[in-house]
Amino acid sequence: MSQAATERPGRPGLGALAAELRALAPSCGPVRLVAVDGHAGSGKSTFAARLAEALGGAPVLHLDDIATHDEPFAWTGRLRAQVLDRFARGEAAEYRPYDWGARRFGPARRLPPAPVVLVEGVGAGRRALRPRLARLMWMERAAEESWRRGRHRDGPAQSAFWDGWTVAETRHFAHDPSLPFADTLIRECQGGYLWLPRHFSAADSKPIRHTP
Numbered sequence: 001m002s003q004a005a006t007e008r009p010g011r012p013g014l015g016a017l018a019a020e021l022r023a024l025a026p027s028c029g030p031v032r033l034v035a036v037d038g039h040a041g042s043g044k045s046t047f048a049a050r051l052a053e054a055l056g057g058a059p060v061l062h063l064d065d066i067a068t069h070d071e072p073f074a075w076t077g078r079l080r081a082q083v084l085d086r087f088a089r090g091e092a093a094e095y096r097p098y099d100w101g102a103r104r105f106g107p108a109r110r111l112p113p114a115p116v117v118l119v120e121g122v123g124a125g126r127r128a129l130r131p132r133l134a135r136l137m138w139m140e141r142a143a144e145e146s147w148r149r150g151r152h153r154d155g156p157a158q159s160a161f162w163d164g165w166t167v168a169e170t171r172h173f174a175h176d177p178s179l180p181f182a183d184t185l186i187r188e189c190q191g192g193y194l195w196l197p198r199h200f201s202a203a204d205s206k207p208i209r210h211t212p
Contacts, residue, residue, distance in 0.1 A: 014054035017195060021055065021116050027134035028087045032116045035124035036179040036186075038139030040169060041150025043188050047139065048120035049194075055118075059111050063121025063187075072165065073172045076128045084132055089114050122169055125178030137195075138182035146153035 083093040096105035125136040187194040
């Protein structure tokens, strides 16, 4: 029976989801690596920040720090060497966040092998990462709506970047989709989030409502 069918009625908050994630088996060394994927502008960063808070300050790795202008999606090797392989050995990750304004990598940053580490960004659920994930979540917002939100957020100065990004993102998901493999769908709603299993039966038709 799914979590949606067994959860008590009410508004338990993201703490209930956090508890579920803590109960998962480690997936990358001692770490439960949890991915938050979805289209650019879908609300991944905000959701990940709120979930991290519910987890008691869990570390969050933003894939915007790993990707670059020249490699918007060709960053798997860098992520593996700087983060995944280190976690697998029980070591802290160490990576150099990319500065999108200066177009270069900045000073090194450490990421501890905490019990739960969130990885958020477009492509977080890609094929090469899924064997290392304890849970894959997908922000359920359509591409066009997400991109409109992202363009509005970044303003006219980033219009050319977004023109190129939407093409690159479309190609990425056509070749390496994440949604079909997501364990959990996240829907933003008034006052919080709804979440439900990706594969649920007709008997489990009611998703769980969570407040931030």
